[in-house]
Structure formats: C-alpha cells, structure tokens
Amino acid sequence: MAQPTGRATSDGPSPAGATDGRPLRKDAQRTRALVLDAARALFAERGIDVSFDEIARAAGVGVGTVYRRFPDREALVDALFADKIEKLLDLVGQASEVADPWESIVQFVERGTAQMCADRALTEVVMCASDVHEAFARRRDDVTAAVESVLRRAQDAGVVRPGVEATDLAFLAHMVSLAGAHAGKETAERYVALVLDALRARPDVGPLSGRPLSMEDFQEIVQSS
Amino acid sequence: MAQPTGRATSDGPSPAGATDGRPLRKDAQRTRALVLDAARALFAERGIDVSFDEIARAAGVGVGTVYRRFPDREALVDALFADKIEKLLDLVGQASEVADPWESIVQFVERGTAQMCADRALTEVVMCASDVHEAFARRRDDVTAAVESVLRRAQDAGVVRPGVEATDLAFLAHMVSLAGAHAGKETAERYVALVLDALRARPDVGPLSGRPLSMEDFQEIVQSS
Amino acid sequence: MAQPTGRATSDGPSPAGATDGRPLRKDAQRTRALVLDAARALFAERGIDVSFDEIARAAGVGVGTVYRRFPDREALVDALFADKIEKLLDLVGQASEVADPWESIVQFVERGTAQMCADRALTEVVMCASDVHEAFARRRDDVTAAVESVLRRAQDAGVVRPGVEATDLAFLAHMVSLAGAHAGKETAERYVALVLDALRARPDVGPLSGRPLSMEDFQEIVQSS
Amino acid sequence: MAQPTGRATSDGPSPAGATDGRPLRKDAQRTRALVLDAARALFAERGIDVSFDEIARAAGVGVGTVYRRFPDREALVDALFADKIEKLLDLVGQASEVADPWESIVQFVERGTAQMCADRALTEVVMCASDVHEAFARRRDDVTAAVESVLRRAQDAGVVRPGVEATDLAFLAHMVSLAGAHAGKETAERYVALVLDALRARPDVGPLSGRPLSMEDFQEIVQSS
DNA sequence: CATGAATGAGGTTTCATTCAT
DNA sequence: AATGAATGAAACCTCATTCAT
Numbered sequence: 001m002a003q004p005t006g007r008a009t010s011d012g013p014s015p016a017g018a019t020d021g022r023p024l025r026k027d028a029q030r031t032r033a034l035v036l037d038a039a040r041a042l043f044a045e046r047g048i049d050v051s052f053d054e055i056a057r058a059a060g061v062g063v064g065t066v067y068r069r070f071p072d073r074e075a076l077v078d079a080l081f082a083d084k085i086e087k088l089l090d091l092v093g094q095a096s097e098v099a100d101p102w103e104s105i106v107q108f109v110e111r112g113t114a115q116m117c118a119d120r121a122l123t124e125v126v127m128c129a130s131d132v133h134e135a136f137a138r139r140r141d142d143v144t145a146a147v148e149s150v151l152r153r154a155q156d157a158g159v160v161r162p163g164v165e166a167t168d169l170a171f172l173a174h175m176v177s178l179a180g181a182h183a184g185k186e187t188a189e190r191y192v193a194l195v196l197d198a199l200r201a202r203p204d205v206g207p208l209s210g211r212p213l214s215m216e217d218f219q220e221i222v223q224s225s
Numbered sequence: 226m227a228q229p230t231g232r233a234t235s236d237g238p239s240p241a242g243a244t245d246g247r248p249l250r251k252d253a254q255r256t257r258a259l260v261l262d263a264a265r266a267l268f269a270e271r272g273i274d275v276s277f278d279e280i281a282r283a284a285g286v287g288v289g290t291v292y293r294r295f296p297d298r299e300a301l302v303d304a305l306f307a308d309k310i311e312k313l314l315d316l317v318g319q320a321s322e323v324a325d326p327w328e329s330i331v332q333f334v335e336r337g338t339a340q341m342c343a344d345r346a347l348t349e350v351v352m353c354a355s356d357v358h359e360a361f362a363r364r365r366d367d368v369t370a371a372v373e374s375v376l377r378r379a380q381d382a383g384v385v386r387p388g389v390e391a392t393d394l395a396f397l398a399h400m401v402s403l404a405g406a407h408a409g410k411e412t413a414e415r416y417v418a419l420v421l422d423a424l425r426a427r428p429d430v431g432p433l434s435g436r437p438l439s440m441e442d443f444q445e446i447v448q449s450s
Numbered sequence: 451m452a453q454p455t456g457r458a459t460s461d462g463p464s465p466a467g468a469t470d471g472r473p474l475r476k477d478a479q480r481t482r483a484l485v486l487d488a489a490r491a492l493f494a495e496r497g498i499d500v501s502f503d504e505i506a507r508a509a510g511v512g513v514g515t516v517y518r519r520f521p522d523r524e525a526l527v528d529a530l531f532a533d534k535i536e537k538l539l540d541l542v543g544q545a546s547e548v549a550d551p552w553e554s555i556v557q558f559v560e561r562g563t564a565q566m567c568a569d570r571a572l573t574e575v576v577m578c579a580s581d582v583h584e585a586f587a588r589r590r591d592d593v594t595a596a597v598e599s600v601l602r603r604a605q606d607a608g609v610v611r612p613g614v615e616a617t618d619l620a621f622l623a624h625m626v627s628l629a630g631a632h633a634g635k636e637t638a639e640r641y642v643a644l645v646l647d648a649l650r651a652r653p654d655v656g657p658l659s660g661r662p663l664s665m666e667d668f669q670e671i672v673q674s675s
Numbered sequence: 676m677a678q679p680t681g682r683a684t685s686d687g688p689s690p691a692g693a694t695d696g697r698p699l700r701k702d703a704q705r706t707r708a709l710v711l712d713a714a715r716a717l718f719a720e721r722g723i724d725v726s727f728d729e730i731a732r733a734a735g736v737g738v739g740t741v742y743r744r745f746p747d748r749e750a751l752v753d754a755l756f757a758d759k760i761e762k763l764l765d766l767v768g769q770a771s772e773v774a775d776p777w778e779s780i781v782q783f784v785e786r787g788t789a790q791m792c793a794d795r796a797l798t799e800v801v802m803c804a805s806d807v808h809e810a811f812a813r814r815r816d817d818v819t820a821a822v823e824s825v826l827r828r829a830q831d832a833g834v835v836r837p838g839v840e841a842t843d844l845a846f847l848a849h850m851v852s853l854a855g856a857h858a859g860k861e862t863a864e865r866y867v868a869l870v871l872d873a874l875r876a877r878p879d880v881g882p883l884s885g886r887p888l889s890m891e892d893f894q895e896i897v898q899s900s
Numbered sequence: 901c902a903t904g905a906a907t908g909a910g911g912t913t914t915c916a917t918t919c920a921t
Numbered sequence: 922a923a924t925g926a927a928t929g930a931a932a933c934c935t936c937a938t939t940c941a942t
Contacts, residue, residue: 028901051936053904062903067938168419175400183442190435194393197430198423205422210415217408250921253926276911287928292913294926478922501915503925512924517917618869625850633892640885644843647880648873655872660865667858700942703905726932737907742934744905 342405792855
C-alpha cells in the first residue's frame with residue numbers, strides 16, 4: 001500500500017475531500033481527517049450504527065462539524081469508502097501485474113479477503129458507496145474494470161471455470177470475508193481454498209450456469225452485510 | 226411442505242402458541258396469528274429491526290397486544306422460528322431418506338436454500354434462536370444432527386470432499402441463500418451448482434484444510450446477517 | 451383481636467363486602483377475600499403501587515374479577531381499611547377499658563404503633579379511606595370518637611398536657627409508626643417513650659399552643675406517607 | 676438567606692451548573708434555570724415523581740433538553756439539592772453561632788422546619804442525595820457535623836435530655852416539617868414547641884432509651900417521604 | 901467555521917381500564 | 922360471574938438533525 005497507515009487519514013481521489021473544486025482549508029482538512037478516523041475506528045468496533053454524537057465525541061469535535069463535512073451517514077460511509085477503494089485498487093493493481101493469470105486471481109482473492117477480515121467495517125463498507133460522488137463511482141468502476149481484466153486474462157488462459165463473472169469473484173470474496181471476520185484468519189484461508197478450487201477450470205466440469213449476480217444485487221447484499 | 230404458505234399462520238409444534246398447557250382463546254389465537262403474519266412480512270421485507278409499534282400497526286392491533294403475546298423481540302423471533310425449524314426438519318428428514326448419499330446432500334442444499342431464499346427473514350432467523358426454550362434448542366440440535374448424519378453418510382460413501390464439516394455445509398447454504406434472497410431463484414441455482422461442485426469429492430483435490438467454523442461462529446455470522 | 455389471622459379475610463362492618471344490601475354469593479365472597487389477601491400482602495411488601503394485574507395474578511384470579519369487586523385502587527384500599535379500622539377499634543376499645551386514664555393513653559399509643567410497625571402498608575392505609583362508603587366513614591368516626599373519649603378522660607383527670615387534641619395523638623402515633631416500620635420495634639419504643647413524655651401533663655409546662663391539625667390535614671399527611 | 680427566592684434560579688455552589696470546568700453557555704444557562712425552576716415547582720407541588728415530559732412542558736423546552744442537562748432524575752434532584760443544602764448549611768451555621776446552647780437548638784429546629792415547610796419537595800430532597808457527587812456528600816456531612824456539634828454543646832451544657840442523638844433531632848424536625856408542609860406554619864409551630872419540650876432536659880425524666888435511628892434508617896424514612 | 905444546545909419524533913415498555921368470550 | 926385479551930395513553934430514553942451563538 002502506498003498510503004502508510006497511521007497518517008491522520010488518506011485522502012484518496014479528491015485529495016482534500018472537497019465537494020467542489022477548491023481544496024479544504026488546512027484546519028478543515030485536519031478536522032475531516034479526525035472525524036474519518038474516529039468513524040472508522042467506531043465502525044470497525046461496533047458496526048455501522050454508531051450515533052453521530054459519539055463519532056463527534058471520539059473525534060473531539062462538535063456534532064455540527066461532523067454534519068458540515070458529512071451531511072448524512074451515507075456521505076460519511078462514502079468518504080470512508082474512498083479510502084478503501086484505493087486500497088483495493090492497489091491490491092488489484094498488484095494482482096494484475098502478476099505474470100501467471102491464475103496466480104493473479106489467487107492473489108486478489110487472498111489479499112482482498114485478508115484485508116476485509118482485518119477490519120470488520122470494511123466488509124460493511126466496500127462497494128456500498130452511493131453514486132453521489134462521481135469521483136468515487138469512477139474509482140469503483142476502476143476496481144471493477146481491474147477485476148474484470150484480471151478475470152478475463154485468466155479466462156483467456158483457460159484457467160478459470162468458464163462462465164465465472166466479476167460479481168462471482170466479488171461475492172465469493174465477500175462471503176469468505178464474512179466468515180473470516182468472525183472466525184479468524186485460518187477459517188478464511190479454509191474458504192479461500194474452497195473458493196479457489198470452485199473457480200478453477202477443470203476438465204470434468206462445464207461452464208457455470210444460472211443467472212449471475214448483477215452489480216446492483218451484489219451491492220445490496222453487501223449493504224445488508 | 227405440508228403447510229401451504231398463505232394460510233393465516235402456521236402453527237407448527239405448539240398448535241396455539243400457548244406457553245402453558247392450555248391453548249389460547251380463539252380470539253387470542255387470531256390476534257397472535259395476525260401479529261405473527263405481520264412480523265413475518267415485515268421481517269422478510271426489512272430485516273429483523275422493525276419496531277414493535279410498526280408490527281402492531283401492520284397487524285392492526287395495539288402495541289400492548291404485541292407485548293402481551295411476545296414480551297420481547299426474541300420471543301417473537303422464536304415463535305416465527307418454531308415454524309421455520311419444523312420446515313427445515315421436514316426437509317432434512319426427506320433429504321436423509323434419499324437412497325443415494327450424494328443426492329441426499331444435493332437435495333438438502335437445493336431445498337434448504339430454496340426455502341431460505343423465499344423469505345429473507347428466514348435467513349436471519351434459522352439457527353439463531355436463543356436457548357431459552359429447550360424445545361427450540363432441541364429442535365435445532367435435531368436439525369444439526371440430521372445434517373451431520375446426511376454428511377457422514379456421504380463421506381462414508383466417499384462422495385464428499387474429505388474434511389468437509391456440517392458447519393461448512395451450513396455456511397455455504399447460508400451464503401447461497403443470501404444471494405438468492407436478493408437476486409432470485411436463478412442466481413441461487415447458480416451458486417447451488419457452484420457449492421455442490423466445491424463439496425463433491427474429486428480425485429485431484431485433497432481434503433479441505435484450515436480451521437472449520439465452530440457452530441457458534443456460524444450462528445454469529447448468520448445473526449449479523 | 452376477635453378476628454383470627456389466617457382466615458381468608460376479615461369482613462368487618464359489612465359482613466360480605468356488598469355495596470348494596472344483599473350479601474355476596476359464597477364464591478364471590480371467597481374471590482373477594484383472595485384478592486384482599488393478595489393485595490394486603492403485596493402492599494405490605496412493596497408499597498401501594500402494585501399493578502392490578504399483579505394483584506390478580508397473586509390472588510389467582512383474572513384482572514377483570516378484581517375490577518368487578520374494586521372499581522379502582524381506592525376502593526381496594528378502602529376495603530383493606532375496613533379490616534384495619536376494626537383492629538384499631540378493638541384496640542381503642544380495649545384501651546378505653548383500662549381503669550387508669552393515663553395508662554389508657556399509654557396502651558393506645560403502644561399498641562397502635564406496634565400494630566402499624568408490623569405492617570408497612572398499614573401505615574399507608576389507616577385513615578386514608580375516602581368517604582365513599584358511609585359504613586367505613588362511620589367506623590372511622592367511631593375510632594375518632596373513642597380516641598377522643600380516651601383523651602378527654604385523661605384530660606379530665608389532668609394527666610395529659612392541656613391543649614392536646616385527638617389529631618395530635620394520631621399524628622404522633624403515625625410518626626412513631628413511620629420510624630418503627632423502618633427501623634424496628636426498639637426504635638419505635640424509643641419514640642413511644644418520647645411521645646408519651648411529651649404528652650404528659652407537667653407542672654412546669656403550659657398548654658399546647660398553635661393551630662392543631664385538622665382531621666383532613668392529618669389524613670393528607672398519612673396519605674402522602 | 677442571601678438568595679432571594681423568586682430569582683430565576685439560584686446557582687449555589689457551582690455557579691453555572693457546569694460539570695466540567697467551563698461554565699455553560701449563556702443560553703444553556705437560561706434553559707437549565709428554566710428546567711430547574713419548573714422541576715422545583717412541580718416537585719414542590721406534586722412530589723418527586725413528576726415525569727420528565729411534564730417538566731419539559733412546564734419549562735417550555737423539549738424533553739431532550741431536560742435529558743441533556745440532567746441524564747436522570749437523580750441528577751436533577753441533586754442539582755436542586757445543591758441549592759437546598761447550602762441554605763441548610765447557612766442555617767445551621769447561624770444556629771451554632773448563637774451563644775446560648777439551648778437557644779441554638781431552638782433556632783435550628785425552628786428555622787430548619789420553617790424552611791422545609793415552605794417547600795414540600797425540600798422535605799423529600801434534603802439528606803437524600805446519592806453519594807455520587809462527593810461535593811454533595813461532603814456538604815451533607817458538613818450539615819450532619821454541624822448538627823452534632825450544636826447538639827453536643829447543648830448536651831455538655833446539660834440543657835438537652837440525655838441520650839438524644841443527632842438523628843432524633845433530624846427525625847423530629849422532619850416530622851414537624853411534614854405536618855407544617857400540609858397544615859401550615861402555625862401547626863408547625865405547635866409541634867416545634869412540643870418537640871422542643873420533649874428534647875429539653877428535665878430533672879424528672881431520665882435519659883432517652885431504646886435504639887436510636889441510624890442515619891441510614893433516617894434517610895430511608897425521608898426518602899419514603 | 902466550529903460548536904454544542906435544542907428539538908421532537910420514534911423506539912421501548914408498562915398499566916389502568918374496558919369488553920368480548 | 923369470571924376471565925384474560927385488547928387497548929392506548931403515557932412514561933422513559935435516544936438520536937438525527939437544525940440553528941443560535
């Protein structure tokens with residue numbers, strides 16, 4: 001990851017979290033970072049239903065300030081998402097640079113789930129951003145595109161079971177993360193192995209049939225956790 | 226299932242929902258059914274966090290009435306659960322009577338997920354009843370036992386990938402249900418196929434490794450949806 | 451006491467608790483007694499704010515039944531009062547039969563407070579009956595009259611501090627009971643002694659001055675506990 | 676007393692009711708005063724069991740506001756209590772400065788009861804503050820200490836009946852206040868006279884016997900009104 | 901801008917009371 | 922007569938949200 005953890009916060013795509021063109025004032029940026037960090041910590045610890053008051057308290061600012069930056073919970077989640085999606089992008093980027101097409105899938109699933117397991121809120125947050133900010137939407141589309149390209153490469157190489165789509169990959173990774181977030185790394189690994197086996201092309205199984213998940217359905221599922 | 230959906234309510238094990246020996250009065254039974262139906266519908270539609278007020282409104286009764294029958298959310302969920310677990314038991318029972326060991330797994334996964342997909346709350350509810358009522362706990366253990374026996378039989382016959390445990394089956398079924406509940410039957414079928422493939426013994430894959438889910442972890446996962 | 455404790459209940463003035471002329475049916479009498487006993491016990495144990503539902507449960511009858519007999523809390527308290535006032539009457543009667551006028555005051559205060567200390571609810575209940583039932587009111591007036599006669603006799607004999615009135619006696623007794631109910635018999639005795647000293651005529655103190663309590667004020671005080 | 680009743684509110688020890696260092700904002704101070712005044716009035720009129728909703732309504736603010744300032748009833752009572760205990764302290768202080776030991780008792784009883792009679796809630800509140808705030812507890816202990824010293828001085832001078840303890844004084848004053856609160860000043864004076872007579876040492880009466888009230892019992896009694 | 905005070909709707913729960921069975 | 926089911930008002934409390942300071 002390019003972004004060192006420990007910095008106040010990572011301001012991914014739009015460097016200072018501004019909605020319009022101008023970047024935020026320095027102190028405002030700081031405040032924004034404080035709120036994001038507090039929210040991230042609380043979400044990770046207690047799930048997504050933390051009151052704004054509490055976030056404000058944890059961040060050491062007034063509620064009003066939180067509202068000024070994030071008009072509603074969704075906006076806050078979106079902002080957090082900005083973070084996460086950068087990480088994922090990084091990850092997919094790295095995965096796609098792996099020479100071996102199958103290995104590249106393996107890396108994506110392994111690292112993606114590892115990351116999601118580590119932060120319980122991440123599992124709740126990734127892929128859930130509403131499309132309010134085009135910047136975010138674009139980023140998400142980048143991820144999707146990257147996943148799709150990784151997948152296509154693998155399929156062209158004939159190492160992935162035919163019919164597998166990007167949403168399949170995403171959904172299976174999500175489910176593994178769910179298990180891993182509750183039961184720990186070793187269990188995640190159990191299901192990573194299972195999932196990879198299931199995705200791998202085999203001479204004796206035909207293409208995956210049935211209606212694949214739409215991206216929207218997938219987002220719904222993730223949102224409902 | 227014997228119980229046609231659409232009837233006012235299904236009175237599974239204790240026909241009139243009475244806690245003590247006596248059955249409820251006729252009118253009380255009707256009210257109870259109204260509440261259960263309303264709760265079922267709302268839970269199915271919006272998850273388990275519906276307010277009692279709203280349930281009462283939907284059922285066309287006063288809040289107090291809901292509280293009279295179901296002192297807390299758990300009691301209500303349990304009551305709904307009574308229904309569901311009977312259905313599941315039925316199902317597992319039928320599955321275990323199938324002669325072919327693999328077919329018996331197939332049936333369990335197919336029918337179990339089909340049922341869960343039909344009702345979004347079912348996915349939230351099955352396996353989550355607190356152990357307050359031993360009756361329920363016993364039933365749940367019955368289901369677990371049945372699943373385990375189906376699984377063991379299949380494993381003895383060598384048709385299931387070695388190392389697979391009951392919680393794996395349960396978790397994968399849950400996962401499929403989640404997808405199916407959001408995206409519909411055909412998507413569920415897609416993942417049923419995938420899951421069955423993943424569970425089936427193959428000459429070229431070794432035993433499933435890594436730490437399996439404990440029953441408790443599984444219940445936690447289901448509870449968090 | 452004429453009424454042996456342990457009997458279902460004592461039906462003082464109007465032998466069967468009937469509002470109109472006719473006595474209650476046998477079973478109705480039994481029910482009434484059950485309710486009264488339950489109420490008495492619960493009031494004694496937890497104060498006067500017990501729900502009717504709970505009284506009904508303790509009595510082993512339906513709430514409706516309680517309401518049939520006692521339209522509201524006051525009626526119930528009144529009925530209990532019937533009991534108590536009989537006991538008090540007994541007591542004052544016995545006290546007034548004592549030959550020595552001062553001794554007769556002593557007995558009244560000692561026994562009256564002893565009785566009130568024993569039952570925490572009694573302290574809450576005695577003297578609080580609304581005047582709905584003339585029968586009760588009459589009985590209460592009987593007690594008052596008896597107290598007054600005991601007092602007058604003592605005053606005529608010059609053994610009581612001049613100016614002392616019946617409400618003074620009542621109020622001081624109530625006060626002692628309050629202490630005794632919380633701190634036990636021995637503390638009650640401490641204040642009985644103090645009060646008797648304060649009431650006794652002495653050569654060196656003049657008549658009690660200031661406005662005496664009206665009976666109504668006294669009842670208010672007792673009601674507010 | 677320095678604090679004229681009738682002012683918006685009296686800010687006893689901590690001038691602006693702030694919990695931490697900083698004083699409350701101006702508008703918040705005003706609101707707090709409104710709530711306190713409303714609470715004081717309602718408590719005085721109807722006892723301590725007034726609903727927060729009603730207090731809010733009377734104060735002309737939202738319920739949430741009341742809760743913001745006073746998280747629970749105790750906090751509210753404590754805040755009122757802060758006021759009262761200061762007044763009492765004042766009073767005891769003044770009483771203890773009186774040269775004549777007996778006169779000093781007289782003053783304490785007379786003024787203490789006078790104050791309590793004026794406000795029905797005061798009778799419920801004084802001495803009942805939980806020990807959550809050491810500040811209050813300390814103040815209460817100050818009062819107790821002062822009473823004890825006044826009493827000891829009187830006893831050393833031989834003007835008080837031997838065996839009388841601080842709790843006796845407190846309890847008797849409380850009872851007088853109860854009477855006075857209901858029946859008015861003149862009746863209070865009647866009982867003040869009686870009580871003082873009872874407490875005064877006399878050649879012809881021995882020491883007060885029996886178990887004295889413990890401070891805890893006394894507090895219980897006061898709490899139960 | 902930042903603050904945190906104020907608001908009130910909405911959730912939970914209990915109970916007095918009525919009324920169909 | 923007895924029952925207990927049903928009701929809804931009312932208390933309690935929390936929070937999302939707005940707005941004066």
